[in-house]
């Protein structure tokens with residue numbers, strides 16, 4: 001049953017958007033999702049679903065399908081600057097995931113699974129976007145880029161790190177972006193390295209080149225990450241200049257695999273370039289508009305927790321709306337209950353999560369010693385607190 005007078009517009013159909021749509025529908029809301037891409041974006045780099053987020057997808061009934069899509073990387077091999085092997089480990093020993101429980105999925109497969117769980121119950125508008133938001137006492141008037149105009153009771157921005165919803169509500173991204181000192185490029189390349197269900201990572205101080213073989217297919221995901229002092233605003237926006245910047249950062253690398261990756265990066269038609277950063281906001285809502293997932297609290301890829309936070313955040317926001325009905329009380333409860341968990345995840349970058357990408361010779365030696373030590377540690381570390389938020393039972397709508 002849809003509750004009259006409860007129509008929510010969600011901007012963004014990746015992870016947080018469809019998950020929120022699912023739970024809001026369960027709570028009796030009518031939901032529309034607008035996505036600027038013409039269709040669901042498929043494929044993509046692997047993301048992790050851990051701890052609390054596993055419980056969210058279990059409650060959605062999509063866990064068995066996601067287990068089938070689990071990449072199940074068998075090995076993570078670290079190479080030194082000359083391409084020599086430093087250590088070869090199970091990925092969970094390094095990533096903070098729990099083997100046998102947590103999942104690693106292509107981002108596009110996760111998005112497709114979330115979408116399939118909700119597409120029959122929710123309206124999706126692909127190839128459109130919010131142009132103007134006018135939030136007033138009785139609702140939010142929305143003008144779309146297509147010219148369509150509608151009024152909603154609530155609007156939620158699930159439109160990622162560079163959220164337009166956040167910008168139109170709270171102002172420019174620079175106010176909330178914490179640059180973490182790295183730029184990165186991801187792209188696909190032919191699997192000429194003979195890798196299968198594994199990750200290979202080369203490092204020199206301030207530079208990392210990783211190859212992800214997500215299956216037995218002919219394609220690899222390439223990842224080139226390098227240290228660059230701020231500010232992030234100086235980073236070029238033009239794709240040609242971005243390719244040049246990456247190529248110059250990796251020029252003269254001591255392993256021929258890096259040169260092959262740089263060549264492939266130059267030819268790639270799916271290059272994605274960005275800076276590593278976090279979104280830190282003093283408030284996640286204003287009036288009748290709220291933010292969820294990376295738009296509100298991106299923790300950065302250095303933590304491996306972005307998708308899990310997006311799933312947990314979607315659940316907690318929908319649950320608060322179901323429990324309180326009134327959006328002011330609900331948005332306040334969403335922040336009160338989730339903020340400590342978000343803070344714990346964002347703090348990972350200060351507590352050593354970035355040590356996979358050391359910027360000095362000394363730090364790299366230290367990291368390599370740590371990796372070798374891991375070889376002798378007992379397996380199966382306990383579930384860390386940053387992926388162990390206890391979810392409330394989903395509230396019955398008021």
Ligand SMILES: Cc1cc2nc3c(=O)[nH]c(=O)nc-3n(C[C@H](O)[C@H](O)[C@H](O)COP(=O)(O)OP(=O)(O)OC[C@H]3O[C@@H](n4cnc5c(N)ncnc54)[C@H](O)[C@@H]3O)c2cc1C
Pocket residue numbers: 011012013014015016017034035036037041045046047048049107128129130158159160161163164165186292293294295298300301303304305306307308310
């Ligand atoms: C290289 C890389 C590696 C990563 N590795 C991991 C990992 O190992 N583990 C992990 O958990 N996370 C990882 N992440 C992070 C993870 O991808 C994000 O945290 C997660 O996708 C956030 O989901 P989201 O739905 O909030 O935002 P996004 O996935 O960014 O989705 C935003 C959606 O909004 C749409 N959109 C944007 N603007 C508009 C607009 N104006 N109107 C309408 N729609 C719009 C976009 O097209 C997109 O579909 C990684 C990210 C990167 C870049």
